Amino acid sequence: MFEQLSYLTLQEYWWLIVAVLAALFVFMHFVQGGQTLLYSLGKTEEERDLIVNTLGRKWELGFSALVMFGGALFAAFPLFYATSFGGAYYVWMAILFCFIIQAVAYEYRKKPDNVFGSKTYEVFLFINGSLGIILIGIALGTLFTGGNFIVNDMNLSHWTKSSYGLEGALNFFNVAFGLMLFFLARIQAVLYFTNSINNDAIVRRANIVLKYETWIFLLFFLYVVGSIVTMSGYTYDPQSKVVSVEAYKFLHNLIAMPVVAGMIAVGTISLLWGIASTLWLKSKKGIWFSGVGTILVVIGLVLLLGYNHTTFYPSLADMQSSLTIENSSGSHYTLVAMSYVSLMVPFVLSYIAWAWHVMDKTKITIDEVQNDAHHY
Amino acid sequence: MEHLDPSLVNWSRAQFALTALYHWIFVPLTLGLTFLVAIMESIYVRTGDIWWKKTTKFWMGLLAINFAIGLATGIIMEFEFGTNWSNYSWIVGDIFGAPLAIEGLMAFFMESTFFAIMFFGWEKVSKRTHLLSTWLVAIGSNLSALWILVANGWMQHPVGTHFNSDTARNEMTNFWEILFNPNAYTKFLHTISSGYVLAALFVISISSWYLLKRRDMQFAKRSIMVAASFGLIVSLFNLTTGDDSARQDALHQPMKLAAMEGLYDGKTNAPIVAFGILNPKKKYNNDEDEFLFSFEIPDGLSLLGFHSFDAYVPGIKQLINGDKEYGIMSVQEKLDKGKIAVTSLGEYKKAKKEHDTDKATMALKTFEEHSKYLGYGYLKSPEDVIPNVPLTFYAFHAMVTFGLWFIVLFMVILYLTMTNELKEKRWFLKLALWSLPLGYLAQESGWIVAEVGRQPWAIQDMLPVGMATSQISSGSVMITFWLFAVLFTALLIAEVKIMTKQIKIGPEEA
Numbered sequence: 001m002f003e004q005l006s007y008l009t010l011q012e013y014w015w016l017i018v019a020v021l022a023a024l025f026v027f028m029h030f031v032q033g034g035q036t037l038l039y040s041l042g043k044t045e046e047e048r049d050l051i052v053n054t055l056g057r058k059w060e061l062g063f064s065a066l067v068m069f070g071g072a073l074f075a076a077f078p079l080f081y082a083t084s085f086g087g088a089y090y091v092w093m094a095i096l097f098c099f100i101i102q103a104v105a106y107e108y109r110k111k112p113d114n115v116f117g118s119k120t121y122e123v124f125l126f127i128n129g130s131l132g133i134i135l136i137g138i139a140l141g142t143l144f145t146g147g148n149f150i151v152n153d154m155n156l157s158h159w160t161k162s163s164y165g166l167e168g169a170l171n172f173f174n175v176a177f178g179l180m181l182f183f184l185a186r187i188q189a190v191l192y193f194t195n196s197i198n199n200d201a202i203v204r205r206a207n208i209v210l211k212y213e214t215w216i217f218l219l220f221f222l223y224v225v226g227s228i229v230t231m232s233g234y235t236y237d238p239q240s241k242v243v244s245v246e247a248y249k250f251l252h253n254l255i256a257m258p259v260v261a262g263m264i265a266v267g268t269i270s271l272l273w274g275i276a277s278t279l280w281l282k283s284k285k286g287i288w289f290s291g292v293g294t295i296l297v298v299i300g301l302v303l304l305l306g307y308n309h310t311t312f313y314p315s316l317a318d319m320q321s322s323l324t325i326e327n328s329s330g331s332h333y334t335l336v337a338m339s340y341v342s343l344m345v346p347f348v349l350s351y352i353a354w355a356w357h358v359m360d361k362t363k364i365t366i367d368e369v370q371n372d373a374h375h376y
Numbered sequence: 377m378e379h380l381d382p383s384l385v386n387w388s389r390a391q392f393a394l395t396a397l398y399h400w401i402f403v404p405l406t407l408g409l410t411f412l413v414a415i416m417e418s419i420y421v422r423t424g425d426i427w428w429k430k431t432t433k434f435w436m437g438l439l440a441i442n443f444a445i446g447l448a449t450g451i452i453m454e455f456e457f458g459t460n461w462s463n464y465s466w467i468v469g470d471i472f473g474a475p476l477a478i479e480g481l482m483a484f485f486m487e488s489t490f491f492a493i494m495f496f497g498w499e500k501v502s503k504r505t506h507l508l509s510t511w512l513v514a515i516g517s518n519l520s521a522l523w524i525l526v527a528n529g530w531m532q533h534p535v536g537t538h539f540n541s542d543t544a545r546n547e548m549t550n551f552w553e554i555l556f557n558p559n560a561y562t563k564f565l566h567t568i569s570s571g572y573v574l575a576a577l578f579v580i581s582i583s584s585w586y587l588l589k590r591r592d593m594q595f596a597k598r599s600i601m602v603a604a605s606f607g608l609i610v611s612l613f614n615l616t617t618g619d620d621s622a623r624q625d626a627l628h629q630p631m632k633l634a635a636m637e638g639l640y641d642g643k644t645n646a647p648i649v650a651f652g653i654l655n656p657k658k659k660y661n662n663d664e665d666e667f668l669f670s671f672e673i674p675d676g677l678s679l680l681g682f683h684s685f686d687a688y689v690p691g692i693k694q695l696i697n698g699d700k701e702y703g704i705m706s707v708q709e710k711l712d713k714g715k716i717a718v719t720s721l722g723e724y725k726k727a728k729k730e731h732d733t734d735k736a737t738m739a740l741k742t743f744e745e746h747s748k749y750l751g752y753g754y755l756k757s758p759e760d761v762i763p764n765v766p767l768t769f770y771a772f773h774a775m776v777t778f779g780l781w782f783i784v785l786f787m788v789i790l791y792l793t794m795t796n797e798l799k800e801k802r803w804f805l806k807l808a809l810w811s812l813p814l815g816y817l818a819q820e821s822g823w824i825v826a827e828v829g830r831q832p833w834a835i836q837d838m839l840p841v842g843m844a845t846s847q848i849s850s851g852s853v854m855i856t857f858w859l860f861a862v863l864f865t866a867l868l869i870a871e872v873k874i875m876t877k878q879i880k881i882g883p884e885e886a
Binding site: 057074097100103106107114154162330334344348355359373 | 433436443444445447448449451452454455458459460461462463465469473474476478479480481487488489490491492493495497498499500501505540544545548551725847848849852859863866870871873874876877881
């Protein structure tokens, strides 16, 4: 059935899958946000153990989503995988280091003879949740602001700056994007804890964090959204594929794709409702609204980048080297083969949802953590 | 496409080798131990014996320690193709990316979802659902091995692909050929069975330590019984899959086979070297002896490679110089054809840019005639196709020797367990205890044979490593190399210390 689809439709389909994966990954950042709140919310060792164990049952999903995100980009948009990872080398390496240390931190933190002491592993969790997320935001920000790469006639690429992507951290928009994700992660963590932890002290402190950090998040969010709708972007001619600058490119994309605009608007409202209902109505279900909201907004932003003849990875070094879903994708055959594979996605999502449901049926307590022989 | 800085290639290879080597310390144990744990939990569910639950939980605890560092060292592997081998990622990404993505979707989510239930779900789901989760973790981790080895098998023997001169990359033409590539599934079966052998050794080694210390005797005996039975079956299977792998090398990577055996001069009725010391002065084009000392089994290599006593096995000399009698083309000839392919591809791209259709058609025709040898066009001299012979030779022989020893070990242990003499044979328990490091050495050796033996090729005969790297400064790769070396070593030390402590604490506390 996928064989009949046009090359462009397949490319758009795969860009949508990339968007969904990016959205799930960003949703799972509540784990990282929670890691940075360990000492603000947990004042005793038992409370901190409770927080770590709550997150410890979920962290691997975010980790898998990151790996899957990389795999999907490799399979569907190999030129992006090659150009960005191989060019913005230091940024991606820094991100990976932040995730390497996360992977051992949960399991090793409380184990006797862990060589470096519990504190070190808690620092690992903090670095992963702060620097890791901000760097991801910076990397994603460059999809709007561009990277310094050149792609030659043979489609082989190189970076033109020896800072290999770190220069992206000097761009205020990119940093704001990173900080927006960072505060979003912390807000989501608060909402997740409110929903799944049975401990009044932690939930009370979480509420205070929510009260203040919502405003900081909104500040960055408004700045980022404001910048996106006012910034110029690269567009390409559907026939000649020649890239040119277009003022208000993303605003034009929003107008041209009302569904995407609607997703972002509904997502934003849902996210804000999740926060507001927790703050003022003492609802415990805020995470559902903020989660769905986050997912919708991220999908919308990613579609805004790739659809409507937009370059999703503009090159600052050579405009014509900019990447589009058309010039960076896998072959028609591979996209068809991978599209069949993508039919597994609903199945995977449903068993994840089932597992989530059975594990989170009852709220987690300090007693449960302490009575479990295998706790983190 | 021009040649890249050799120091960049070396640092990129060093970093990939370092990270893969570290990752490979932990993966085989996960592949096997997940199954052993699932078997033990099955016994618990069938018998309802709480002792088996305790045993399961203890090994599961050790699995978790290993699993965490496996993930830590594994995430980098997914991205390193892009960060350090970006030319590769473009040139073959259309084929290579697919199995990696499928691995993520089919395996990683299954592992991570059911891992949480396996560890934290004892009281949250029914006994049977829990058991199912444990099995799904085992299946998930082995599925992950399947897809990554489909990808690796394709690198060793590329099939189902065609070079598209417009996009300047290889594109997938047949998914099923890639999935059912004989190289991929022999590699998969050999790799997972070797992982099962390591897991069996792991359980036996630790249990032997308990028996030597005369503590947790019942636990240790039960664990040994399960592990040795499992170990014997899988090690015999491993032997047959090893034989298949060697046959694949004979068919598709004859240079690797020659390096594995230190075979410089090809012959019929080629013997296999059971033990030997290579002559360091030997080159493919001099008359020095191949070995300073060797013990050979007549006809062994012909039999291993081609399942026939008198089959002809080409040596390094014939593979370089060519041998008309056996239809082997010289490397120089391939190099010449490769250069034509490189030049004509460049001419084709240039003509297309200038909209010179005639010139483009001609250049494309020349290219298509020589495209099979494109990879050779990037090599400098015929000798470049010789891998590091001593490393490949000794690694291969270490792997085989240890592998054979494990079969003996499992047999003797099973016999001694059945006759109830095991705990008295302290010298043998010590031998069993110290066989575990040999298991790890065999694992790493196998990986070295597979990967060093195919140099200089990233993709066999298609893409040399020198053309495959990212075009970044070698200094930046050097920096990340050392960061990985320090971080992974620190994490390894922590892992070993934590694991040792948990073993000392013992199953009673698990």
